[in-house]
Amino acid sequence: MKPVPKQGILDMPAYVGGRDAVKGVAEPYKMSANENPLGASAHACAALEKPFDPSIYPDGHATALRMGLAELNGLNADNIVCGNGSDEILQLLAQAYLGPGDEVLHTEHAFLIYKLASRATGAQPIAVPETALTANVDTLLAAVTPATRMVFLANPNNPTGTMLAQDDIVRLHAGLGGDTILVLDGAYAEYCDPQTYPAGFDLVERHDNVVTTRTFSKAYGLAALRLGWGYCPPDIAAVLNRLRGPFNINQPALAAGLAALEDQAHIDTSRAHNTQWREWLAQQLGGIGFSVRSSFANFILVEFENGEQAAAAEAFLCARGVIPRGLTAYGLPHALRLSIGTEAANRAALSALTDFVNQTDAAEGRG
Numbered sequence: 156m157k158p159v160p161k162q163g164i165l166d167m168p169a170y171v172g173g174r175d176a177v178k179g180v181a182e183p184y185k186m187s188a189n190e191n192p193l194g195a196s197a198h199a200c201a202a203l204e205k206p207f208d209p210s211i212y213p214d215g216h217a218t219a220l221r222m223g224l225a226e227l228n229g230l231n232a233d234n235i236v237c238g239n240g241s242d243e244i245l246q247l248l249a250q251a252y253l254g255p256g257d258e259v260l261h262t263e264h265a266f267l268i269y270k271l272a273s274r275a276t277g278a279q280p281i282a283v284p285e286t287a288l289t290a291n292v293d294t295l296l297a298a299v300t301p302a303t304r305m306v307f308l309a310n311p312n313n314p315t316g317t318m319l320a321q322d323d324i325v326r327l328h329a330g331l332g333g334d335t336i337l338v339l340d341g342a343y344a345e346y347c348d349p350q351t352y353p354a355g356f357d358l359v360e361r362h363d364n365v366v367t368t369r370t371f372s373k374a375y376g377l378a379a380l381r382l383g384w385g386y387c388p389p390d391i392a393a394v395l396n397r398l399r400g401p402f403n404i405n406q407p408a409l410a411a412g413l414a415a416l417e418d419q420a421h422i423d424t425s426r427a428h429n430t431q432w433r434e435w436l437a438q439q440l441g442g443i444g445f446s447v448r449s450s451f452a453n454f455i456l457v458e459f460e461n462g463e464q465a466a467a468a469e470a471f472l473c474a475r476g477v478i479p480r481g482l483t484a485y486g487l488p489h490a491l492r493l494s495i496g497t498e499a500a501n502r503a504a505l506s507a508l509t510d511f512v513n514q515t516d517a518a519e520g521r522g
């Protein structure tokens with residue numbers, strides 16, 4: 156006899172994050188994890204420098220942070236639940252509402268956590284085909300069955316960078332049963348145009364089955380602190396608050412998160428840097444023969460002829476001190492995801508990819 160975990164857990168591969176080191180390269184450009192190349196706000200860094208008493212528990216309700224989030228976004232603080240990364244909110248939703256026999260829809264090349272969090276509960280995740288690497292509402296709705304309990308949609312999606320508009324999201328929601336939760340993951344929301352981004356907060360407020368999640372790991376540059384949040388209908392907020400650890404957000408994260416919110420200029424600067432260099436990289440890569448799809452996030456997808464080429468390019472880039480994210484686990488073995496970096500990183504990536512293309516062309520007798 157030995158202990159046996161719940162059904163589903165041993166079917167999951169452990170999550171493997173983006174590489175962060177290359178043998179023989181002292182300080183590589185890490186373009187594999189969609190971190191903010193400008194770092195965190197100076198306000199957040201100053202908050203982290205402030206002494207605090209580590210013997211005292213943090214505020215288990217994250218009150219100041221939730222009030223700050225509510226004020227900034229025009230939301231009801233009671234319906235905000237903070238998480239140890241937005242991953243925790245996704246996992247809590249799965250734990251609370253899914254189990255064996257339930258089905259969960261996610262798009263074909265979706266963020267891996269959706270599949271893992273679902274499997275951990277014994278539920279069955281279902282990968283729904285995309286159209287041109289974009290979620291397709293009709294295909295998603297066609298995959299709904301009486302067993303469907305949750306639909307995860309990252310908007311924009313990681314790793315494809317593609318996005319659905321508000322009308323599509325409304326139509327997707329309208330096609331789901333009232334007992335199916337639509338989870339809108341806005342991890343890259345801050346990189347989108349604030350005037351047109353379909354945040355989904357209005358849907359959360361009008362319905363009992365829509366949740367939006369956000370993170371401080373990407374544009375806010377606080378990935379190390381593990382801080383995210385969900386905006387939920389009241390009943391779902393009450394469920395997540397029962398299920399979560401009572402002190403799931405640590406004191407440095409509470410302090411830095413609140414300070415970061417107060418520095419929206421840093422978000423604006425980060426968005427502008429990202430847009431400028433994302434368009435530059437896409438254009439430059441277009442000039443050397445890649446067709447880079449438009450991305451709404453802080454990364455681009457670089458597609459190669461096949462998986463071997465992509466693997467060769469990944470090794471070539473790493474040797475040049477530029478670390479991309481290989482996407483085999485996302486069902487895109489022929490592509491690499493490249494996070495938008497500092498100017499130096501972006502130029503190094505272009506230079507390495509240019510040399511890779513020239514070397515490949517020479518080897519194949521082209522050019």
Ligand SMILES: *Cc1c(COP(=O)(O)O)cnc(C)c1O
Nearest residue numbers: 240241242266313342370372383
């Ligand atoms: C990075 C990412 C997250 C969240 O990360 P946390 O660090 O756990 O907040 C969530 N969803 C998507 C699509 C992401 O890319």
